[in-house]
Amino acid sequence: MxxxxxxxxxxxxxxxxxxxxxxxxxxxxxxxxxxxxxxxxxRIDKVNEAYFEVYKSLEQGGIDGGAIESVGNYSNPQGDAKFIDALVAFFNRHYDWNLTTENIVLTNGSQNAFFYLFNLFGGQFEDEKGEISTKSILLPLAPEYIGYSDVHIDGKHFIAIKPEIEEVEHKGETGFFKYKIDFDALENLPALKNGEIGAICCSRPTNPTGNVLTDEEMAQLSAIAKQYDVPLIIDNAYGEPFPNIIYPDVNLNWDKNTVLCFSLSKIGLPGARTGIIIAAPEVVKTVSAMNAVVNLAPTRFGAAIATPLLNEDRLKExxxxxxxxxxxxxxxxxxxxxxxxxxxxxxxxxxxxxxxxxxxxxxxxxxxxxxxxxxxxxxxxxxxxxxxxxxxxxxxxxxxxxxxxxxxxxxxxxxxxxxxxxxxxxxxxxxxxx
Ligand code: PLP
Missing domain, CATH: 3.90.1150.10 (Aspartate Aminotransferase, domain 1)
Incomplete structure (x- = not known):
């Protein structure tokens, strides 16, 4: 074949x-x-018990209850509406981002989100005069998440920058190091200056290293993204507020030039395949359309489990x-x-x-x-x-x-x-x- x-x-x-x-x-x-x-x-028993409790409560109401509702109907391509409402309320309760439902779209895991986003912001572009150019995704600090490789349909996929390596102490002990972004190399990158970058992306905390880019590094990345009129994609699969596997006291920011990606996987629900994108309405609309073509609609089971836990802030707890x-x-x-x-x-x-x-x-x-x-x-x-x-x-x-x-x-x-x-x-x- x-x-x-x-x-x-x-x-x-x-x-x-x-x-x-x-x-x-x-x-x-x-x-x-x-x-x-x-x-x-x-597998964390206390966490799984909370999910199981919600799971059992979904059975109530029999065939008219939440369990059958979550698997018996497609949502619209943007994703489960009740979950999106709960997410908007949750994020507006804890952050000053002033989100509306037009800022959130769900995907089948965040891996699915990266497939969409890297092909939306990387690959071939056509300008008003019909001229074709190719843009890559810039990874400002390698090493980066293994799952980003191989998702592109066309074009030169990624351009990554080697880190600065600093030997540091951890809790008063030696034998540790930390990566930092080499901003000198990044700002002098010919591809960035020549308009060959379609987006900047980083995972924070980073898979594989457990590094957390500092607030200063994030502010600088955000400014560079704006300067070159490309989005900053932040992969928050391990960050706050869920699963919150992050130790330094840093801030999570969002604005219309930022595409913030969350997942229910690392809270312990990887099989539910639920990813969440927070972005400007034009990104949300386009990703929803991609959902319609690729999946018809995102899965709803993770949404059904997470919604009541978000409403009561139990997930955060x-x-x-x-x-x-x-x-x-x-x-x-x-x-x-x-x-x-x-x-x-x-x-x-x-x-x-x-x-x-x-x-x-x-x-x-x-x-x-x-x-x-x-x-x-x-x-x-x-x-x-x-x-x-x-x-x-x-x-x-x-x-x-x-x-x-x-x-x-x-x-x-x-x-x-x-x-x-x-x-x-x-x-x-x-x-x-x-
Ligand atoms: N991003 C990072 C940094 C990850 O480590 C993972 C999974 O390991 C993903 C995204 C994809 O997660 P999922 O598709 O399960 O939401």
Missing amino acids: KFSKYGQQFTKTSAISQLMDDLGDALKSPTPVNMLGGGNPA LCDDTIQPFYAKKAKKAITHIKEEMGDYPVLVHKPEGAIFLWVWFKDLPISTTELYDRLKEKATLIVPSEHFYPGLDTTDYPHAHQCIRMSIAASDETLESGIKVIGEVVRELYDNQ
Whole structure:
């Protein structure tokens, strides 16, 4: 069978499909696997109990109740109207953004939102004179989320900027580093100056590193986006107010030039496939039209579970009081194990500022972390090697991009401990024998 050029993109193994396959295989494996590789959120009993309570309440009313309503009817392409109303009220209660229902559109997970947005703001453009140009999405700080790769239909997909790396302390301890945006490189980027950028995008907190761009960095990005008349897309999958897996005291801002993306996945509902975009009405209208073509309508089940929790601010409470402390504790535990196993080696951890991962840098490791991935897989331990996290950057001559791993901290305490023990054994041997 002959596939189109676009179709052929999916016949090759992409980084994300490899990751999802490994995750699936690990879950099916008859022998235990130290699964530190996926992006699945943790199962947190208290949180799941709240969802289950709402789930049971939806049954009330029988065939005329909320359960059947949420699966028995399409919503309009913008998404479940009650949920959108609840979101508008919720955000206006907690932020001064003055949203209306024209500012919100739902998608089937935020992955679906990025497919739309990157193809809306990247690819071929035609001006009033009929002249064609191509624009890319600018990622101001690599490494960035693996799932952005491969979503484009045409054009040069991403242009990314290498980070500045600063060794820092974390809670009074050394052995940590933090990435910062290299604004010098960014502002002098020829593609930006030549109008070849269609949008700027960053995840905050960042998957894979747990970095949180500072308020100053965000303000500068917002100003550059406005200067070049392109939107600033902020991927808030881990940020406040839900799931609120973010530790520094920073602000979340929105204005009409910002496209803010949320997800219900990391609050513990990844199977509900619910993404939320807050944007200017013209973006909302266009994404709604894309929903109509691609999906007819977004799913409604996540909306049905989340609506009552938003109305009573219980979701915010669950995030503040349960989800955030849960991951903070996990990060602390994982760091303790890393220090125990590899504290005497040139191993640095990115300052944990949020999300559900630790990003670990094995300075001058004698093999690439892609090879390390294979060695760890043989010992039933899964992580994700760093090279996948550089969409838009040629990493051939960039050793740092081959010296890090992403490690999920959503696993059980036992898995975290035994996984890090295996990593320690393998890495120590590599350093000792070089
Ligand atoms: N953005 C980031 C930074 C993520 O880590 C993920 C998932 O891991 C997504 C977006 C996509 O999430 P979903 O499609 O489940 O909402």
